[in-house]
Amino acid sequence: MHRKGLSQQEIFDQLQQYHEKDMEYVSGNILGSMCTCAHPIAKKVYCDFLDSNLGDPGLFKGTKQLEDEVIKNIGVLLGDDAVCGHVITGGTEANLMAIRAARNLARQNNSIDSGEIIVPKSAHFSFKKSADILGVQLKEASLDDEYKIDLNSVQEQISTKTVAVVGVAGTTELGKVDPIPELSNLCLDENIYLHIDAAFGGFIIPFLKEMGYDIPEFDFRLKGVSSITIDPHKMGLTPIPTGCILFREKKFLEVMSIETPYLTEKLQSTIVGTRSGASAAATWAIMNYMGFEGYLEIASRCMNTTDFLARKLRRAGFRLVSSPELNIVTFTSPKISVTELAQKLKQKGWVVSVSSYPVAIRIVVMPHISRAHILRFIEDLKNIHSS
Ligand SMILES: Cc1ncc(COP(=O)(O)O)c(C=O)c1O
Incomplete structure (x- = not known):
């Protein structure tokens, strides 16, 4: 601890540097978390x-x-x-x-x-x-x-x-x-x-x-x-x-x-x-604030995005572990191991998680994930496959 406290500005400037190292949900790159941006x-x-x-x-x-x-x-x-x-x-x-x-x-x-x-x-x-x-x-x-x-x-x-x-x-x-x-x-x-x-x-x-x-x-x-x-x-x-x-x-x-x-x-x-x-x-x-209808809309949107992701993955040649029941999609590649795929995705900025039973890439389609994010993700997956 400093003997004499820092100024507000010094504190905020320093914190900014720490904060910049954190990932942000809005980037769409956090694909394996069960948390999301809280409502304002x-x-x-x-x-x-x-x-x-x-x-x-x-x-x-x-x-x-x-x-x-x-x-x-x-x-x-x-x-x-x-x-x-x-x-x-x-x-x-x-x-x-x-x-x-x-x-x-x-x-x-x-x-x-x-x-x-x-x-x-x-x-x-x-x-x-x-x-x-x-x-x-x-x-x-x-x-x-x-x-x-x-x-x-x-x-x-x-x-x-x-x-x-x-x-x-x-x-x-x-x-x-x-x-x-x-x-x-x-x-x-x-x-x-x-x-x-x-x-x-x-x-x-x-x-x-x-x-x-x-x-x-x-x-x-x-x-x-x-x-x-x-x-x-x-x-x-x-x-x-x-x-x-x-x-x-x-x-x-x-x-x-x-x-x-x-x-x-x-x-x-x-x-x-x-x-x-x-x-x-x-x-x-x-x-x-949300009411039943507000959550209904969020659930509907997440499931639509989940189905969209599942369809795109199948079309790109990936194997789904099973049809998603909720907004979680798990899949494997016929070409490369799950660990290698997760690593290559990380190099491209995507943070997915890996399920243990069965071992697969796991995507949790939380409210911060949009179709645009999914399209970018699928493009990167295809590129990894073809490289
Ligand atoms: C089914 C289930 N139960 C419990 C937990 C633990 O919740 P928390 O991390 O909020 O303690 C999780 C976390 O992902 C979960 O998926």
């Missing part, structure tokens, strides 16, 4: 609420009300307006909270000490972190031919130690939606906690269903679903960090509540103590 209104509101602390909600009653309204509004989107939950930092924290609730509940009911969770092989790595932090064992269920959770495999892994089963609505790598209605029935029969990770899918599947896409139910409309992760900072257009955890019943929050002697609330269920209210306010603002 959400950014403004985020800045307005920077000082509010939801870790001490008695001091920030208005922001707490905004958080409650966000949870209720997302609950309505996901089929239950009586849900409870929190606006938190993202999918990782939401999944951790869900597994913590399930584990604590099982401990309370059956005196299980550690327990096991069953997740699909396609689950996000945040479940590995959750298992590690919470001391539960992670068991992976295999996938079927369409890269969705295999129900027989889940059934085989269920034991007296199972504290939760996880289904994914919009897998990270391929954007697949697991057969959640069947998982829900299975978990109801076995009396097991079912958590749905809709971190990515939560802000697009409801709109695609409205448009007539054939995607099964995945939310609280299914009686077996106990909790859902949904991330406004992915397809919801809010600034990072914004995730939400929603529970069907208050008891899931209560089972992990801790006394907070010196704060304005007496019990706290979140993992984080001091936490920003800016995310809750920004989410409230953008959901009200």
